[in-house]
Amino acid sequence: MSILKIENYSKTYSGDKKAADNVSLTVESGDIYAFIGHNGAGKSTTIRAIVGVLDFTDGEIYIDGHSVKKDPLECKKITAYIPDNPDLYENLTGIQYLNFIADVFDIDANTREERIKEYAGKLELTDALGDSISSYSHGMKQKLAIISALIHEPKLMVMDEPFVGLDPMATHRLKEIMHDMCSRGCAVFFSTHVLEVAEKLCNKAAIIKQGKIIAQGTMEELTGGKSLEEVFLEGADEK
C-alpha cells in the first residue's frame, strides 16, 4: 500500500522558473526511499510540498490516501519532517521543545517520557536536554529534530539531508531507527547527496534533474549492475 503518492506535481516560482516539473513517484509501506539530485534540482521544493510547508496548485500529493491539499491536518498527523538546517525555538530547552511537539500530537505524559528516553538515549542527547537550544551545535539540533520527529511514531518520515552534521554513532543509530520504522510498515523518504549511503540503505530511489524525474525504481532497476554514482553522473552529463 502506498504511504506517499505524488502525481504530476509541479511548482513554478515567480519569473517562470519551474523548480519541479511534473514529478510523480510512489513510496510504499516498508520503503526507504532516496531522493537524489544535484544542487537546485528541486529536491527541497518537492519535500516541502509533501510536508505542507510549500503551497502548490499543480498536481496532487497523497499521504496514506489523504490529500495534502484537501486534508492537510490528517496528512501532518502521520508525517514527520526534518529539514536540512533545522531552525528550532532557541529560547526553549531541548526537553521543552520535545514536550511542545508531543503536546501538538496529543501524546500522553507516560508515552512521551518512554519515547524521549529511548530516542534521546540512542542519539546520546539525554544529558543536554535541559540546556537551551541556543547552546546546541548543528549536530545536536539535528538530533533533537530527529527525536521530535519520532515522538509521535509517524507513518511517513520525510527528511532533507538527514546525515549532514551527525557524528558517526548518531548516523549509525539513525539508520537503525529507519530500518526499525520500515520493518513496522512505515516509510522513510529522504534527500541526500551521499550516494554510498543511499545505495546501501535504500531499497528504492528517484533521481531528479532540473525539476524532472529522470530515473526511478528499485535500487536494482536503477543501477542495473553499475554503481549509483555512475548512474547519477551519467544522468547529470546528459543534456
Add this chain to the structure above:
Amino acid sequence: MIGNLIGYSMLYLMVMAYCVLSAIGLGSVGLIEYMPLLNVVTISSISLIFTFIKSNSYLFGFREYDMIVSLPFSIKTVVGDKFLYMYIKSLPWYISISLSMLIGYGIYAHPAIWVYPVWIILSFVVPLIPMLVASLFGFFFAKISSYFKHWKIVQIVLIFAVMFLAFFSRFFIEDMIKEGTYTDILNGFSDFTGKFETWYPIARWFKEGVLYGNVLSMLLLIAISLLLFEGAFLLVAGSYRRINAIITAGSKSKHAYRLGKQQKRNIEKSVAFKELKRFFGSIVFLTNAGFGYVMAVLVGVISLFVGVENIVGAFTQGTTISIDIIRVAVPFIIYLMTGMLALTCASPSLEGKNYWIIQSLPIKKMELYRGKILANLYISVPAQFIGTLCLSIAAKSSVAEIVIFVLEGTLLCFFSATVGCLFGVKFMKLDWENEVEVVKQGMASGLYLFVNMVLTIIMLLGSVFLGMILNTYLICAMRSVLYLIITAIAYVGLKAIVKEE
C-alpha cells in the same frame, strides 16, 4: 505588500502631520526662530532613546556574525558598518521629522532659499552623535552584564532603568518651562533653550548654520560627528568578540539532565508557554512590549502613596481634576499603559525562520493564535489587575466599583490581545533580519498603537465628561458592551483571515 506600503505611508504622514502642527504651534506664539532647535531636540531625543533600545540587537549576535568576523575586516570596521546599517534604516524617520519641521519653518519664517538645502543636509548629520552615544551606552551595558551569569536579566534591568529615567525626565523639563504666566513660560522656554545650546553644541551649530548661514558651525557639526563616528568603535572593538561569545553561547546547565515525569498541556497552553519563553528570552521584545506592563504596576503602587490626583496631574500638566471624575476613568488610566503594545502584534511575525515548525505540524491556525492571545493575557491581566486595584483604592472607590473596574480591565486585556493578533496576522512579516523590524517598526505594531491610542483617549475623555452626568456603573456597562462588540468583531476578523490562508 500594498497594504504594508499604505500602512507605512500612513504612519509617516501621521508623524509628519504632528511635526508640522508643532511648527504651527511655535509660529503662532512667535517662537518660530526656535524651530531649528526643536528639530534638533526632537531628532536627538528620539534617536537617542530608540537607538539605545535596539542598538544591541543590531551590533551583537547577528546571524552572519561568524562569517563576517572571519573575513579580513577589522572588528572596528565590522561594528562601524553594523552601526551604519542601523543608521540608514532609521534615517527615513528622522528625515521625515526634519522635513516636516522645515515645512512649518518655511511657512512662518519665510527663510532665504539657501536655508532649505542647508537644513536638509545638516539633518542627515544630526542623529549621528545621539545614535553613537546610545550605541556606546548599549555597549557598556552589554559589557557590564556579560560579567554576570544571568546577563540577560541584568541587561533588561539596566535598560528598563534608563527607559524610566527618560520617561520621567520629561516631567522635569516641563516643570522648568511651564511655571506661571504666558510671559513666564516664554522666558522659561528661552532660558531652557539657552542652557540646552550650551551643553549640546550640535543644537547650536545646527541653529547657527540654518539661521545665520554660519559655515564654520556647519563644518564643525559635520566634522565632529564624523570624527566621533571614527573614534567611537575603537572603544567597542576591544571587548566585542568576548561579548558576542557570551551572547551567542546560550545557557548550559552545570549538571546533566535527568529525565523525570513529563507534563502534558493542551495545544493553546503549550503554544502560550512557548510564546512566554520567547518573550522573556528576547531583550528587544521584553523591553519594548513589557515596558507598559511594568509602568502600570508601578503607577498603581505609587498612587497608593502619592494620591491619584497627583498621578493624573503629572500627565495633565498640573490641571486639577476632581477625584470623583478620575474614578470612572481608572481602568483606562491603567490600560493606557498595559495596552501600549500588545504582544500579539509581533508574535505571529516573530515565528520568522521557525515558521516551518508550525507549517509542518498538525496544528490549526486558530489554535496557534489562541495560544498567542493566551500568552499575552498571562502578562497583561495580572498587570492590569494590580494597577487597577491599587489605583481604584487610591481613588477611594467602593468595593462594587473596584470589582467592576477589575472586570472591565480584564475585558480591555482581551480586546488588546485580540486586536493585536488581528493586526499581527494581517501584517505578518516573516523575513525579518532583526526583531526590531517587527517589534518596534512593524506595521502591525504601528497600526495597533494608532487605533488603540485613539480609542483609549476617546474613552478616557468621554468617561470624564459622562462622569459628570451619569453614574459609574452605567458608564462602565456602556464601555464594556462597546469593547465586547469590538473584540468579537476582531476575533471574527481573525478567523476570516485564517480561513483565507
